[in-house]
Amino acid sequence: MLFLKLFFTFFKIGLFSFGGGYAMIPLILQEIVNTNGWIEKIDLINMISISQVTPGPIAINIATFVGYVISGVTGSIVATVSVILPSIILVTIMFFFIKKFKGNTYLEWFLKGIRVVVVGLIGAGFLSIFLEGVNNVFSVIVFTVSFYLVAFKKVHPIPVIVLAGILGAVVS
Numbered sequence: 001m002l003f004l005k006l007f008f009t010f011f012k013i014g015l016f017s018f019g020g021g022y023a024m025i026p027l028i029l030q031e032i033v034n035t036n037g038w039i040e041k042i043d044l045i046n047m048i049s050i051s052q053v054t055p056g057p058i059a060i061n062i063a064t065f066v067g068y069v070i071s072g073v074t075g076s077i078v079a080t081v082s083v084i085l086p087s088i089i090l091v092t093i094m095f096f097f098i099k100k101f102k103g104n105t106y107l108e109w110f111l112k113g114i115r116v117v118v119v120g121l122i123g124a125g126f127l128s129i130f131l132e133g134v135n136n137v138f139s140v141i142v143f144t145v146s147f148y149l150v151a152f153k154k155v156h157p158i159p160v161i162v163l164a165g166i167l168g169a170v171v172s
Contacts (some may be wrong), residue, residue: 002075003071003074003075003078006067006075006078006082007079007081008081009031009032009036010067010079011082011083011084011085011086012025012027012031013028013031013063013083014083014086014087015086017121019059020050020059020118021059021060021126022088022121022126023118023121024058024123024125025048025121025122025124025125025128025129026057026121026128027121028044028062028066029041029044029125029128038069038070039066039069039070041128041132042132043069044066045132047062047066047069048067048129053161060083063079063080064076064079067079067080067144078143081172130143142164146164147161148154
């Protein structure tokens with residue numbers, strides 16, 4: 001029963017999360033933490049952080065980690081397969097109909113609407129993580145300096161991540 005619930009939960013996340021992994025974060029948070037209570041919010045945020053530095057798409061990594069915490073290796077396989085299955089199905093369907101609907105005005109309007117909501121979903125995911133993770137003077141300083149270095153000075157993210165990790169280990 002747990003595997004079935006895990007499958008349908010991540011299938012739903014994969015199906016309704018347009019815009020990639022970061023856009024999935026609010027839905028993952030709602031389903032995994034709030035609705036099912038499988039893990040705590042701070043644990044999900046830690047998984048998101050780890051998912052960003054491990055190879056592969058963030059949504060698949062999160063699904064794998066959450067599935068593993070919930071039900072071991074089998075849980076990770078179920079969650080991972082179920083989060084990518086909607087994309088496989090939709091891409092397969094689109095392959096057969098792409099020429100027929102190319103240039104369709106209604107489809108163009110639909111896609112424009114989705115683009116706007118994706119920005120909102122990414123913003124909601126950011127806000128959720130920000131409010132949980134940036135909660136003291138040290139974290140505000142690390143966030144501000146990291147953001148400045150990556151966004152404005154164009155410093156590669158890897159040294160910023162490593163430095164922030166070392167600072168976190170030393171200060172904590």
